[in-house]
Amino acid sequence: MRGEGPSESETFLASLRAGDPQAFEDMVKTHQHRIYGVALRMMGSRAEAEEVAQETFLRAHGALGEFRGDARLSTWLYAIASRLCLNRLASGEHRMARRRADALEVVPGRSEDQPGGDLERSEREAALQRAIAELPEDRRVVVVLRDLEGLAYDEIAAALGLELGTVRSRLHRARLELKDKLERYLT
């Protein structure tokens, strides 16, 4: 998993469950970028991504007492964020807004901000971002969790409440679709 988080020791989890504000702050600081990243890949908008990420932590704050520690804390947060994204994307309001915009907002890669990024790489990343954004939502979330966040198949299955075979199948279909769209960058 990309940038594995803080120690999820029993002491830390106990502090979280007890409502320790410092523990909660540490959790937000540790997981903010990854949760925001998932939300951004899924929602395609920075504003919406921040809303979803914020709501993810607030829901976690309200439900920390129920977190049993069966899964990793990061997996639990991914599960909350993924479901929030899918629910928002499935809502009629969001679909109508998307239709009016007539196109998904292409999330610019951070390499553009970096002085060393060359034009070809920027173009390739933009194409990749667009290809990801054009994936069906149920496949997109699997690709994001697996290829961008590094979750294992079983973790994705647990987070999304899917069968392992369904995760494997959706992931393969999504990758083939991406490969087809990015064919000219793969030669």
Next chain:
Amino acid sequence: MTCAENREQHSALLDGELPAPERALVEAHLAACAECSAELARLARMLGMLHALPAERAPLGFVDRVLAVARPTPWYVRAWRGLTQPWRLKLPLEAAALVIVALGAVYVFQKTPELQRAARYEAPAPSSTPAPAPGAPLPVQESTRAKPSAPAPAAAPPSSAVSRDANRAESSKLESAPTAPTPPPAEEAAKPSGAVAPLSKESDLKDKAASTREAESLGEKKKTGGARMDAQAPPAASTTQPAPAPQSAPTQPEPRRQRLGGAAPGAPEAARAFTPPDASGRLSVGDREAAERALIELRGRLGVTEAFRRDAGDGDVVIEMIVPRGALADFTRGLDGIGRWTWDRDPSTLPPQIRLQILLAR
């Protein structure tokens, strides 16, 4: 394994998620199929591009904004929200609960004072009833007490004042017999002639004192409620319906009943009559006027005060004195000097101020 089946496994193969037997089959096919190998290479390059995507970073101040929203709210705010939200559901329920509580409070307010007044009204009844004299016919006394109390609940209106009046009216019915111009025949018939004769002098005295107190209380009731009873009851009722009269008639000899009925004690006397004196006795004298003068002199000498007096008929008088405990012995010696003093009721424990009731009689 066909090429299509082989390519289905490429993702799992690249992720290392393929079980060993399947992995061997896939790798064997790849070794023999250049097309599938090229396809796997392109997929691997695409995955390389994906993995090379830089990680997104949350905007500046994101943590602060989350913490500001998630900051624990004070308990009173949480309590208020818990009480009122969702307001569409909870406010109507709470309003209904308030209405129910208010109705219950009004109901209790209306009912409880009446019960308390009823209890207050019932309480003096036993104390106003004198202790039965040793020779007195007990069953008759019970009947005199039971009959007036029987109609009380039916006659008790909600207001305490009215219920008190009604009670007085009921009680005055009992008194109508002695004051009636012609005693009911049933009273005469029921009067046990032998009930007076066998009484000893002492028991007669006790009976007389007890009936004196009873007469005081009944006299008070008569005074306040008699007019009302007269207005309600037809005059013939005292003769044609002698029920109240015989209730008290058999308990007392006729002459005494008439004496007691003739006495019209005031309200304070009646109030005092509810509380029996601490001690009582009979002072038999030859000359009452001389005895009165001597009594006044004795009182003045020993610091005894007269609480009240009442004419007991036939020239007798009941005087209640407040005697300091230390002066009781001297006072009773003085009484012996005035006449023949006989203790009627001598309590074993005496309070600092003794209410001594004296029947001054010839």
